[in-house]
Amino acid sequence: MTRKLSYAEALLEATHQEMAHDPSVVVLGMGVDDFRGIYGTTKGLAETFGPERCFDTPLSEDAMTGVAIGAALGGMRPIHVHIRMDFVLLCMNQLLNIAAKARYMYGASVSVPIVVRSVIGRSWGQGAQHSQGLHSLFMHVPGLKVVAPSTPYDAKGCLVQAIRDNNPVMFVEHRMLHFQRGTVPEHLYALPFGHARVLSPGTDVTIVGISYMAVESLRAQSLLAEVGISAEVIDPVSLLPLDVDTIAASVAKTGRLLIVDTAWTSCGATAEIVTAVFERLGGRSVPFRRLGYAAAPCPTTKNLENLYYPTPATIAQAAHSLVRGDKQPWQPRSVEAPEVVEFKGPF
């Protein structure tokens, strides 16, 4: 029997099982113990494991990050949860100046096993300060690990690995992913970082979709199939460490690369992946494109918000132009993501 869970349920199960398995695992963050339980991902943990191991925090992101790091130094494995990635900006000093460096800077005397979970928001006019994908900021910094799985199966396995990892791990979620359903084994399993997942094989073009853009890229793949283009869709899953081998092997096969991020492209994960792949190919470059947020803060009004994000149609179009060139313009039918169209909260 293949049991299906939502991405949110997979995260809850991973946390629950790890907390049962390891008494040093604790969960903290604003709203982790309320009736909503961070979209259900922490629901019931406080009741099961008590308020010492799952607790609400004051609105003090900076200090609470330091508290989480201190607790890690003191023997705990804290999971600090932020309902929006935008709020992690208040934690940067502790994350970058302490968590990322402690192991090295203190000559291997200590380690900081913390997990920072944060959710990229989207839709319903949440706007400039509630929709940012900031994972590339963390990919810049040695000492941090960054993972952004797109499937419920990988969500569970990566969160377990993040908890067990002896280093600070930025666990990147996307609000639209929480609704995705997929097969998730009941048993506890960890997925080692640094392994990309080929979500669907193809031969003409490699599409790397980061986080939620993996889902949108699969939709684009169907559109491309309608005009006879075979796209291979890869979810990098782990951004730092990055599995360059898998992506480069795919690019060597297809000869074309499209990378789609739920973030801006400038100095972003897309830039890093293109460079790393070309370096791996011995400096050989192939036709490539990058897609991400428009180069602006996210607007709230719907018609501009619609233009702000890559969509299955714009992804398919970019892949099409890589394969067939710009001389054959093609307007794919528009495919609306149900989770985006239907989303009206909870925020």
Add this chain to the structure above:
Amino acid sequence: MNQTEVFYRQVLRIRRVEEEVARVYPTDKIKSPVHLSIGQEGVSVGICAALRKTDVVCPTYRGHALYLAKGGDLNAMIAELYGKVTGCTRGKGGSMHLIDVAAGVLGASAIVGTTIPLAVGYAYAQRVKKTDTVVASFFGDGAVDEGAFHESMNFAALHKLPVLFVCENNFYSIHSPQLARQPHANLCDRASSYGVKSEQLDGCDVPELYARAQAAVESVRAGDGPRFLECMTYRFREHVGPNEDFHAGYRSREEAEPWFARDPLRLLGQRLDPIVRTRIEAEVELEIADAFAFAESSPFPPSEELLADVYLEAQ
């Protein structure tokens, strides 16, 4: 118009605007999270009455009441909620980022606590420019948890800057009660420890709030340094969204009853002749109907707006 009439008119206007927002919300014409101030309007109205038009307020995402009380344009607010180009941020900011610079409403932020130091910096600029402008920073009890609050308070006190800190204590940050986040509930004690004169006020009693705010604003304007006002109030609706949420379990209707009984709108209304009330109500309804009609008939921003105004380039 006597003062009670003025206050009644203002509180009613804000209340009815937000009730209309709540009524329209299920039609999905407002595609933006809304944090309603229903129940808390008295604080904005009482404090803003003590401010001059040239004074400045810094709101939060729960900013409809403050925006309107300070004189922010109603048409531009409703159009903004509708995502229209005639909105106060041209459809780019939505309900959480209201602004009306001409009316002295600095932009609201969706990141808790971020506008508190902005108010302090704006006040510092007034000091340098030798204006007598007072800056009022509005924020919730949750924002007091943030380091930015304490650091701002300290700096404003250090330099005796013309800031009025106004905490709207509605006892909750989303679903977290104040005592789950703060071991000591009296925020005035904390503000006082920075050497800032502090008062706890009843956010439902608008005339009294106005009188006390007037004294505080005068002292701030005179250069005696910042003041802190903790205004006790209660949010009637859910944290975000148009509905009540007493079924959710984190607070009870019983807890809310005394606040319903002391609803600032009701307290003011009781002091007015029903004929006067009816006249005011009719005027307010007309203005609101006009604002929603304006929003309905306004266009959405054109596609070019997506990449416009990321920077201000030299002309």
